[in-house]
């Protein structure tokens with residue numbers, strides 16, 4: 448049975464007191480079902496959030512793959528792990544787009560996180576121009592090949608994948624459940640081709656892109672959708688919790 452996961456990407460939002468209040472509110476009402484709930488706040492709040500000692504898991508949205516050194520403004524995986532981050536997001540389209548993180552750099556991040564035993568949500572997904580050419584399967588497979596398919600079966604089984612069509616992120620335009628299921632099944636197929644069925648069946652694949660309390664149940668009902676990576680709707684405790692109860 449694959450793990451069900453709902454993760455909230457808070458992006459560059461919330462003051463410290465708002466972040467603490469949101470964490471506490473979600474944690475207090477955490478349905479304690481079989482769904483793993485994770486939040487990704489700004490890294491600068493990590494220490495304060497960890498001190499709350501809640502059940503809600505915490506990750507960071509970014510880190511640098513080098514152990515240490517002259518990378519002004521960056522945080523290493525050792526530093527963020529030291530502050531209690533259990534998860535990292537890698538490959539989010541906003542980092543690919545605004546910070547020019549390419550497949551080879553993301554591969555370095557994947558290796559660094561695995562080496563330090565920090566769990567990874569690896570994001571992939573196509574822009575609208577690629578979807579319009581119906582080339583999304585090829586595009587997403589290349590993203591997986593570039594940054595993940597050098598891993599052993601053992602390492603691959605520790606990865607969580609989030610399929611996030613870029614045209615659906617923050618746009619209010621969600622992929623239909625048919626579109627989501629088709630891509631999730633394709634991703635599982637790519638993994639199966641590379642690693643075999645046993646490994647492919649173990650990997651949770653989350654959907655992200657304008658997922659909210661109204662559309663989550665339809666998306667999560669798809670056979671290959673194992674949860675969601677939520678942006679905007681994760682900033683309201685009740686919406687996020689409603690999504691977590693949508694399986």
Ligand code: PEP
Pocket residue numbers: 456611615616617618619655656657658676677678679680
């Ligand atoms: C995201 O940025 O990962 C995301 C899914 O955002 P939104 O839910 O706001 O589309």
